[in-house]
Amino acid sequence: MRNHSIALITSVLFVFCCCGTTVCAAQQQTTVEADASAGFHHYNVKGFRGKLGEYDVLDSGTEARFSLSGTTGGSYFNAHGSILDEDDQTYRFYLDAQRIFQTDLTYRRFNHFLDHDPLANQDSVRDFDVGRDNVITLQEMKAENTLRIPALPFLRFTADYRNYTKRGQRQATTVSKCAQCHVSSRNKRINESTDDITLGVEGTLGPATITYQHLWRSFKEDARAPVNDYGDGASLFTATGPQSYSRVPDSKTRIHKVRLSSRLPFASSLYASYQWGERTNNDTHNDVDFSNVAFRLSKYVSRYLSCDVFYNNYRMDNDAPDGKERDIEKGGINLNGHFIKRTNVKLSYQWENIDRDNFDENSTRKERYRITVNKRILKKFRLHARYEKTKIDDAFITRDDNFNTLVQTSLPKSQDELYISANWSPRAYFSLTTNLRYIKSENHRYEIDEDRYEFVLSFWYVPFEPMTLSGSFTYIDNQVDTPSAYKTYHLRDPESVFLYDRVPYDDRSQAVYFSATYQLNPRLALTGDGGYMWSRADFDTQLDSTNIGEFSDLEIEQLQTSLGLTYLYSRNVLLYAKYIYREYDDKVQNFLDGQFSLISFGVNWTF
Amino acid sequence: MKSDMRYSLAENETSCRTEQGSSAMLKGLPAVLLLMVCFLLGCQRDLFQLSMSPELPVIPGAYYTGTDSCIPCHDDIYDNYNKTIHARIKASEGGALHGTGCEACHGPGSMHVQKKGGVDNIHSFSRLDAAAGSEICLQCHRGMPAMDWRANVHVLSGVGCNECHKSHKITAPKMVYMGDPEICFSCHQEKRAQHLLPSHHPLREKKMKCSSCHNNHGSENNNLVQSNLNDVCAECHAEYQGPFVFEHDPVVEDCSICHDPHGTIANNLLKQSQPFLCLRCHRGHRENMKTGPHPTAAALLTSCTQCHSQVHGSDLPSQVSGHGLTR
Numbered sequence: 054m055r056n057h058s059i060a061l062i063t064s065v066l067f068v069f070c071c072c073g074t075t076v077c078a079a080q081q082q083t084t085v086e087a088d089a090s091a092g093f094h095h096y097n098v099k100g101f102r103g104k105l106g107e108y109d110v111l112d113s114g115t116e117a118r119f120s121l122s123g124t125t126g127g128s129y130f131n132a133h134g135s136i137l138d139e140d141d142q143t144y145r146f147y148l149d150a151q152r153i154f155q156t157d158l159t160y161r162r163f164n165h166f167l168d169h170d171p172l173a174n175q176d177s178v179r180d181f182d183v184g185r186d187n188v189i190t191l192q193e194m195k196a197e198n199t200l201r202i203p204a205l206p207f208l209r210f211t212a213d214y215r216n217y218t219k220r221g222q223r224q225a226t227t228v229s230k231c232a233q234c235h236v237s238s239r240n241k242r243i244n245e246s247t248d249d250i251t252l253g254v255e256g257t258l259g260p261a262t263i264t265y266q267h268l269w270r271s272f273k274e275d276a277r278a279p280v281n282d283y284g285d286g287a288s289l290f291t292a293t294g295p296q297s298y299s300r301v302p303d304s305k306t307r308i309h310k311v312r313l314s315s316r317l318p319f320a321s322s323l324y325a326s327y328q329w330g331e332r333t334n335n336d337t338h339n340d341v342d343f344s345n346v347a348f349r350l351s352k353y354v355s356r357y358l359s360c361d362v363f364y365n366n367y368r369m370d371n372d373a374p375d376g377k378e379r380d381i382e383k384g385g386i387n388l389n390g391h392f393i394k395r396t397n398v399k400l401s402y403q404w405e406n407i408d409r410d411n412f413d414e415n416s417t418r419k420e421r422y423r424i425t426v427n428k429r430i431l432k433k434f435r436l437h438a439r440y441e442k443t444k445i446d447d448a449f450i451t452r453d454d455n456f457n458t459l460v461q462t463s464l465p466k467s468q469d470e471l472y473i474s475a476n477w478s479p480r481a482y483f484s485l486t487t488n489l490r491y492i493k494s495e496n497h498r499y500e501i502d503e504d505r506y507e508f509v510l511s512f513w514y515v516p517f518e519p520m521t522l523s524g525s526f527t528y529i530d531n532q533v534d535t536p537s538a539y540k541t542y543h544l545r546d547p548e549s550v551f552l553y554d555r556v557p558y559d560d561r562s563q564a565v566y567f568s569a570t571y572q573l574n575p576r577l578a579l580t581g582d583g584g585y586m587w588s589r590a591d592f593d594t595q596l597d598s599t600n601i602g603e604f605s606d607l608e609i610e611q612l613q614t615s616l617g618l619t620y621l622y623s624r625n626v627l628l629y630a631k632y633i634y635r636e637y638d639d640k641v642q643n644f645l646d647g648q649f650s651l652i653s654f655g656v657n658w659t660f
Numbered sequence: 661m662k663s664d665m666r667y668s669l670a671e672n673e674t675s676c677r678t679e680q681g682s683s684a685m686l687k688g689l690p691a692v693l694l695l696m697v698c699f700l701l702g703c704q705r706d707l708f709q710l711s712m713s714p715e716l717p718v719i720p721g722a723y724y725t726g727t728d729s730c731i732p733c734h735d736d737i738y739d740n741y742n743k744t745i746h747a748r749i750k751a752s753e754g755g756a757l758h759g760t761g762c763e764a765c766h767g768p769g770s771m772h773v774q775k776k777g778g779v780d781n782i783h784s785f786s787r788l789d790a791a792a793g794s795e796i797c798l799q800c801h802r803g804m805p806a807m808d809w810r811a812n813v814h815v816l817s818g819v820g821c822n823e824c825h826k827s828h829k830i831t832a833p834k835m836v837y838m839g840d841p842e843i844c845f846s847c848h849q850e851k852r853a854q855h856l857l858p859s860h861h862p863l864r865e866k867k868m869k870c871s872s873c874h875n876n877h878g879s880e881n882n883n884l885v886q887s888n889l890n891d892v893c894a895e896c897h898a899e900y901q902g903p904f905v906f907e908h909d910p911v912v913e914d915c916s917i918c919h920d921p922h923g924t925i926a927n928n929l930l931k932q933s934q935p936f937l938c939l940r941c942h943r944g945h946r947e948n949m950k951t952g953p954h955p956t957a958a959a960l961l962t963s964c965t966q967c968h969s970q971v972h973g974s975d976l977p978s979q980v981s982g983h984g985l986t987r
Contacts, residue, residue, distance in 0.1 A: 108862040174962040228967035262802040272898040298987035314807035347880035377912040451941040463940035509849040527853030537939040539946035564853040601961040
């Protein structure tokens with residue numbers, strides 16, 4: 054399938070490029086622009102490569118890029134591609150044929166490196182694939198096509214296709230209790246494929262635009278699920294002997310979408326949408342039906358005031374026994390006023406009701422109030438401030454299966470959010486922006502207290518025309534204080550079945566980012582950027598004289614710098630070079646540490 | 661101009677006729693109602709032309725002179741514009757009431773030409789407020805993804821089309837100035853910082869964009885997510901969409917209960933590291949002191965998903981209760 058896709062894309066590109074160049078040569082009013090580059094990159098990787106370049110292929114080799122675009126008559130085409138490695142490729146081809154037919158073909162392929170948990174915390178474990186890399190290759194091919202028939206200019210037909218595949222392997226663990234090792238780990242093969250076909254039509258009827266789309270989605274997992282020997286089991290265990298686990302079911306989905314947007318009398322407008330569909334598990338034939346109705350009515354009252362009201366109803370019905378079902382209704386009103394010069398005030402109210410079946414908590418009501426002010430205090434100084442209050446009755450909870458009195462949740466009962474952003478641009482060549490966000494979340498019923506702080510300071514500065522500098526500093530701190538409960542393992546200790554504790558959790562991160570570009574002379578340009586990130590997350594709680602938080606502490610430093618250079622050797626030839634250094638330093642789990650440096654250089658030829 | 665108007669009326673008449681036949685394709689009362697509303701709207705064109713677009717700016721007294729009158733002064737802009745999709749649009753595509761070319765967006769240019777320039781006698785997007793500038797774009801861009809633009813938080817916060825899109829020059833796909841996600845990060849700086857965290861979606865590696873999940877032009881869903889949040893996640897993570905026989909409640913409820921898609925310190929985009937995140941809703945396993953030190957606290961209270969590996973749901977029963985999501 055993969056080779057087939059590549060061949061298809063390449064063929065289409067080739068055919069259209071040939072057609073394009075042939076037509077261009079034959080006609081008068083044609084323009085063609087093309088450039089191609091070829092180069093070499095060399096990686097020097099030390100340590101674990103997974104965290105350094107989680108989505109990159111860090112192998113040395115050649116690289117190539119190309120770009121081709123042109124117009125002829127009323128048609129336009131554009132093709133470009135980038136090949137950094139066999140597993141890191143991107144292509145796009147766009148054709149606009151006389152505004153009648155448009156096609157946008159894209160293909161991308163990249164790797165995702167996954168961790169392999171060494172399970173070092175377990176004292177009874179068996180890993181059948183120690184040291185093997187877990188890599189998944191993701192591949193997406195999309196074709197978005199639009200057809201306009203000149204005789205029917207008020208209609209536009211669309212036909213889209215998407216194929217998304219994941220191939221590779223990931224770690225899959227299971228627990229087999231006393232009969233065998235407690236935790237078994239195997240590398241599970243992944244061979245997933247998602248195919249989407251979407252057909253649609255868009256019609257313009259006077260002031261109204263209506264669209265209809267029908268999506269068919271098919272998801273398949275062709276790899277076999279791993280098998281574990283669960284042994285003889287214990288008296289209560291249902292799984293014995295060799296059994297599969299971590300099985301992913303095939304499924305299919307159908308969704309219909311109808312949307313309407315229109316101007317209405319009395320300076321108002323309407324947006325409405327209705328979606329309905331179903332999702333089926335092909336293995337168990339369980340079926341979920343869902344529908345979503347939404348509308349929004351906007352009214353332009355005067356040049357000083359506009360408002361809109363909206364309503365949304367999402368329903369999900371599950372035919373599986375004890376399957377989760379939901380019915381969400383939400384609505385609200387927004388008022389947007391310009392009563393004071395250079396000041397914009399927006400007031401919002403939103404409510405949301407969630408009714409559930411076969412969940413622990415059957416209904417939840419949320420109400421949210423928001424006031425937003427945009428003010429230009431001085432000619433060069435703008436302020437944006439927002440305050441939002443959310444009240445939640447009966448948040449989503451989890452109830453202990455055996456002890457109904459034990460109810461827990463991570464969600465707040467009330468939340469206050471304050472956001473302030475200020476921008477100061479004293480000169481056309483300098484701008485300073487700062488953002489501050491504070492979120493206070495509380496749930497007194499379940500004794501949850503959460504504070505989140507975000508601070509950003511950024512600048513943009515052009516000291517002289519060919520040089521641009523920009524940078525930012527970000528600080529994020531999230532503090533959680535919540536109760537936790539522990540059940541005695543094996544339930545053999547009735548006098549201390551539960552232990553309650555309060556657990557403070559704190560995660561903090563700081564990021565500094567800097568970027569510079571400098572056009573030294575008409576031929577030589579320099580670019581550089583650097584980023585440093587420090588992040589830490591930890592919690593402390595004593596359980597039976599052991600601080601269990603210590604097992605999960607995180608402290609990570611990341612550094613990335615890059616320098617780039619381009620030199621215009623001649624009118625058609627551009628030389629480029631780049632250097633990147635990246636470092637990942639895990640202060641707790643040292644085996645994840647790594648560094649790499651990259652040197653790449655090449656030549657770009659403009660035809 | 662008159663020919664364009666006539667064309668527009670003819671288009672509407674044809675639209676009324678063809679719309680009636682398409683309703684049979686749809687099922688469900690809401691869909692039928694939508695089509696009925698649409699039909700009524702299509703037939704009431706005269707009424708709507710009187711009340712269309714109060715935010716749409718006008719230039720009193722000006723008339724259309726044609727693109728040729730712009731080129732002598734704005735030849736550099738015209739050269740760039742000529743390479744964009746806007747230069748290829750045909751009048752027959754409908755949308756703008758006044759054909760194509762510079763004046764389709766900038767309005768009638770006669771006064772601008774007569775006075776040899778000026779910014780008050782032409783639609784200058786840098787001087788129009790967000791709603792007025794956007795209304796010009798909406799004359800043509802009426803379909804998805806901009807159908808819900810008029811009530812979008814961006815335009816109501818003063819961020820119009822022109823803040824992100826530069827229509828005179830192609831700098832990135834969709835004419836997004838600086839490209840996606842850089843244009844989004846220029847305002848949402850804290851999201852840039854989150855994507856620098858150890859666990860992140862591949863935005864900074866340019867394998868994804870903000871628009872992969874968000875419809876920045878307006879959505880009926882919270883946070884401008886393209887559709888229901890779980891459905892958006894399932895587009896790429898279809899292996900977790902189920903429906904499963906044994907479900908995990910928060911997975912069905914809302915992926916964002918456990919995950920922060922913009923980036924986290926903890927692995928797998930979890931809001932907090934294990935076991936803390938799990939302990940917020942579930943009781944932990946406590947070592948039984950009477951049975952001795954086996955298994956250790958480290959084994960029980962480090963990573964819940966080592967045992968409960970099928971945390972997103974499973975069709976296979978787990979060992980004891982069936983609901984343990986261990987296989």
